[in-house]
Amino acid sequence: MKIAILPGDGIGPEVTAEAVAVLESLALPGLTLFEGDVGGIAYKRHGVPLPDETLDMARAADAVLFGAVGDPSCDTLERHLRPEQAILGLRKHLGLFANLRPARVFAGLEHLSPLRADIAGGLDMLIVRELTGDVYFGAKGRRVSEAGEHEGWDAMSYAEHEVRRIAHVAFRAAAAGGHPLTSVDKANVLETSQLWRDVVIEVAAEYPDVELDHMYVDNAAMQVVSHPDRFGVVLTGNLFGDILSDLASAAVGSIGLLPSASLGERETAFGTFGLYEPIHGSAPDIAGQGKANPMATILSAAMMLRHSFGMDAEAARVENAVAATLADGILGGDLGGSHGTAAIGEAVRARL
Ligand SMILES: NC(=O)C1=CN([C@@H]2O[C@H](COP(=O)(O)OP(=O)(O)OC[C@H]3O[C@@H](n4cnc5c(N)ncnc54)[C@H](O)[C@@H]3O)[C@@H](O)[C@H]2O)C=CC1
Ligand SMILES: CC(C)CC(=O)C(=O)O
Ligand SMILES: [Mg+2]
Missing domain, CATH: 3.40.718.10 (Isopropylmalate Dehydrogenase)
Structure with a gap:
């Protein structure tokens, strides 16, 4: 080894x-x-x-x-x-x-969380974050607008196969542990997220026993600290997963x-x-x-x-x-x- x-x-x-x-x-x-x-x-x-x-x-x-x-x-x-x-x-x-x-509050260690003990006790989730796509790996650059102003830009995209393979990872984890699966996106605004949601729904047909719901990322950020017990497996993209996992770590007690x-x-x-x-x-x-x-x-x-x-x-x-x-x-x-x-x-x- x-x-x-x-x-x-x-x-x-x-x-x-x-x-x-x-x-x-x-x-x-x-x-x-x-x-x-x-x-x-x-x-x-x-x-x-x-x-x-x-x-x-x-x-x-x-x-x-x-x-x-x-x-x-x-x-x-x-x-x-x-x-x-x-x-x-x-x-x-x-x-x-x-x-x-994985983010969880160990039993008996609820006092390490800044959340109320009765809320912290319900925090036990697995964030499944896509890691090689999304806006982190898209084209990016600087340009000058017609008005002469400097602009920075980063392209966000996901291809179907990228969403499908990470969705399978999350569905398998949810099925194995008997957990619900929450797919987190921003499909109300982003086309990348709408494709993400469409593909997740398609993959869900192969896992009829997994309870799936979809949540916008802004709401998910709120729910992680107000109702962490509603999450089992969280499936999300590279950017949202990066942010939500730091948030979940703070709810556990420390990023360390x-x-x-x-x-x-x-x-x-x-x-x-x-x-x-x-x-x-x-x-x-x-x-x-x-x-x-x-x-x-x-x-x-x-x-x-x-x-x-x-x-x-x-x-x-x-x-x-x-x-x-x-x-x-x-x-x-x-x-x-x-x-x-x-x-x-x-x-x-x-x-x-
Ligand atoms: N995978 C990686 O290598 C990552 C690298 N970075 C890079 O790290 C540098 C610092 O980034 P920040 O945004 O400050 O994030 P960070 O995670 O390094 O630190 C954020 C805060 O958490 C504290 N902290 C982090 N780890 C800790 C630990 N093990 N024990 C106690 N306290 C801890 C830090 O002292 C700081 O106050 C940047 O250059 C950033 O790009 C950031 C995140 C991931
Ligand atoms: C430094 C970044 C590329 C990565 C990051 O913040 C992370 O993976 O959590
Ligand atoms: Mg990070």
Whole structure:
């Protein structure tokens, strides 16, 4: 089992180190780790945010553990050289169109949520976000209008096959768990969303046991914090999924708690090839201070064990250790505590 470790920028290396330590302490037989440069650090060392060697390393691996990319000193670079292009490029080149972002309040940990405990207790949803299409990957540019004004533009589009394949992922997840499925779009305004909705309705015919409803994204944002219990599986596009998952993380308690799995169609000898990363970014405001919560990355490693290595028991072991750490009040600053990155990682390992 080969894992490519891509720590990236800011808090990426700090949180990745703790997740790697958790994986190593499980003493899994035949585990080999390779490390590569990605993001701003790669730009500074190699002149590009996603060097060919890094992409080749990811391709040769059975799974990728990714930290985060983003560096304020790179924000004025031409867009194709910016650190964020590395994660977009990895997703696109590796065909990782299905992003799973589970958000749940662990039983007994409702107090970590800013929501009222009776509302927070109902938060247990899986956001299935399309990851290689939408406005993030459309044509974009600058132009000058007839009036001489500068304009920025980004094209939003989805092709039927892109919607169909992510819809199947979401319907399968809903069917397997007996959950309702909510497809989130903005079909009242966007043609891209109307096509999305039409295709989702078509796919629904193959899953007669899944209860499907459609919701506009603005309403969905409200419902995530007012009635989270009405969501089981949430199916949505790249842009809306990005925003809704940060919102869901805040409702859980912190963005430092939400993991993700990015999957495609490639199968390895061990499971489905995937890239695993926390949903947060490089958090430049706390980088280098040992303050970052590594739990989202540790939980991402647990998702790797489940999806890429078929190790459900080990995945549950890691998830239970994180829940026990939280229950014991070992909290980072993001959750009102004072524990640092290393202390949290150590506490999780002690509870494995
Ligand atoms: N997948 C990726 O690599 C992503 C990269 N980014 C990049 O990261 C950089 C910073 O972006 P922001 O919008 O500030 O989002 P961010 O997620 O990095 O940070 C947002 C806020 O959450 C806090 N935070 C994030 N992760 C945390 C953790 N593990 N523990 C404690 N607090 C945490 C940060 O301190 C900050 O106050 C930008 O360059 C952005 O483009 C943003 C999102 C995803
Ligand atoms: C940096 C962006 C491209 C990605 C992002 O915010 C995310 O995937 O959550
Ligand atoms: Mg995001």
